[in-house]
Amino acid sequence: MDIKSSHTSPVLADPAPMNESMLGIHSGLLPYSPTGTAFSPALFLTIPRRKPGILDDVRSSGWLDAMKSSSPTHKKVIKDSSTEHDSDTAYHNWMLKYPSALASFEQIAICAKRKRVALFLDYDGTLSPIVDNPDHAFMSNSMRAAVKNAAKYFPTAIISGRCRDKVCEFVGLNELYYAGSHGMDIMGPVQPISKDQVKCIRSIDKQGKEVSLFQPASEFLPMIDEVFRSLVEITKDIAGAKVENNKFCVSVHYRNVEEKSWTTIAQSVEEILKHYPRLRLTHGRKVLEVRPVLNWDKGKAVEFLLESLGLSNCDNVLPIYIGDDRTDEDAFKVLIEGNRGYGILVSSVPKESNASYSLRDPSEVMDFLKCLVRWKKSSAL
Numbered sequence: 220m221d222i223k224s225s226h227t228s229p230v231l232a233d234p235a236p237m238n239e240s241m242l243g244i245h246s247g248l249l250p251y252s253p254t255g256t257a258f259s260p261a262l263f264l265t266i267p268r269r270k271p272g273i274l275d276d277v278r279s280s281g282w283l284d285a286m287k288s289s290s291p292t293h294k295k296v297i298k299d300s301s302t303e304h305d306s307d308t309a310y311h312n313w314m315l316k317y318p319s320a321l322a323s324f325e326q327i328a329i330c331a332k333r334k335r336v337a338l339f340l341d342y343d344g345t346l347s348p349i350v351d352n353p354d355h356a357f358m359s360n361s362m363r364a365a366v367k368n369a370a371k372y373f374p375t376a377i378i379s380g381r382c383r384d385k386v387c388e389f390v391g392l393n394e395l396y397y398a399g400s401h402g403m404d405i406m407g408p409v410q411p412i413s414k415d416q417v418k419c420i421r422s423i424d425k426q427g428k429e430v431s432l433f434q435p436a437s438e439f440l441p442m443i444d445e446v447f448r449s450l451v452e453i454t455k456d457i458a459g460a461k462v463e464n465n466k467f468c469v470s471v472h473y474r475n476v477e478e479k480s481w482t483t484i485a486q487s488v489e490e491i492l493k494h495y496p497r498l499r500l501t502h503g504r505k506v507l508e509v510r511p512v513l514n515w516d517k518g519k520a521v522e523f524l525l526e527s528l529g530l531s532n533c534d535n536v537l538p539i540y541i542g543d544d545r546t547d548e549d550a551f552k553v554l555i556e557g558n559r560g561y562g563i564l565v566s567s568v569p570k571e572s573n574a575s576y577s578l579r580d581p582s583e584v585m586d587f588l589k590c591l592v593r594w595k596k597s598s599a600l
């Protein structure tokens with residue numbers, strides 16, 4: 220997601236992924252002014268006014284294109300060996316631009332020398348494999364052990380689109396920091412004063428430790444609940460559709476919906492969203508994600524956590540972010556633009572990205588975490 224300046228207000232724009240026409244940003248989003256908010260006005264985005272009452276057809280607005288290409292790692296069945304060879308060659312060529320973080324580990328280690336590495340990890344598709352049922356996206360015990368071990372040596376945070384409680388439950392490690400709802404719900408270390416005038420709530424976590432809670436979209440909670448209920452209702456007759464309440468955003472899954480019904484699902488979501496100009500839509504892996512029109516994303520969450528950890532504006536810090544999805548691009552961008560650290564894209568197919576390196580799948584993510592720990596132990600000798 221880019222924040223582009225248009226006259227006086229920042230406008231949201233998602234990048235078009237490879238081979239994709241455009242991402243379907245909800246057509247009916249209207250400008251609004253936040254009222255009664257405790258947060259910096261810089262958090263709010265103004266969306267350009269469209270002709271009132273006109274709803275783009277989901278086909279022409281690019282929703283279907285985006286939906287069709289929304290799970291690139293879900294490979295098509297390879298029919299013959301020549302197709303297989305072509306896709307291997309394409310992946311190999313793509314890796315010239317996004318080298319394997321494992322094969323390039325020595326290079327990464329040279330940059331990390333005498334620096335404090337901070338780890339940021341996405342959950343679905345990064346720590347756990349993509350599965351049909353989102354409630355069954357369990358992380359393996361070996362991955363859990365690898366993350367636990369990494370967290371002994373590096374400050375480690377999970378940044379997920381899921382609701383924070385759910386991702387905490389899946390990961391099950393107390394020693395990490397967690398950001399849910401695409402970074403709109405962060406439980407981090409206690410911060411003395413926030414320079415962005417953002418409002419953090421001091422709280423106590425399940426272990427009785429004092430923590431800081433940052434929820435920039437808290438005023439959207441009733442709206443998100445209402446939209447969740449409406450989406451459940453409107454999609455109830457679409458076989459395979461599943462709506463997930465992620466607290467500050469809602470996911471509408473269509474992984475198990477027949478492709479011929481994708482238009483229906485897109486139209487249903489658009490039908491609901493036209494009543495909510497303060498909500499917008501983004502695309503994930505076989506999922507439509509409804510979220511507040513707010514200048515806050517996984518990239519902002521990384522910056523926020525670095526600051527909370529006292530690791531921002533330091534030359535001796537190397538943040539590494541590992542993720543597989545479009546929403547992770549915001550974090551990759553923050554790292555690459557400031558030349559601050561490395562984004563690592565998890566993908567088994569070529570994809571345009573702001574990441575510096577790649578890993579093929581969660582098992583390679585686990586190997587990379589183990590390499591980091593081995594390197595840290597050996598460099599401490």
Ligand SMILES: O=P(O)(O)OC[C@H]1O[C@H](O[C@H]2O[C@H](CO)[C@@H](O)[C@H](O)[C@H]2O)[C@H](O)[C@@H](O)[C@@H]1O
Nearest residue numbers: 342343349350351353356379380470474504506
């Ligand atoms: O930021 P993430 O941690 O990657 O969360 C993004 C979404 O992940 C989940 O959906 C995805 O994974 C499911 C389980 O493998 C899969 O069934 C689904 O098709 C994927 O889109 C999660 O359920 C969503 O709520 C998150 O927004």
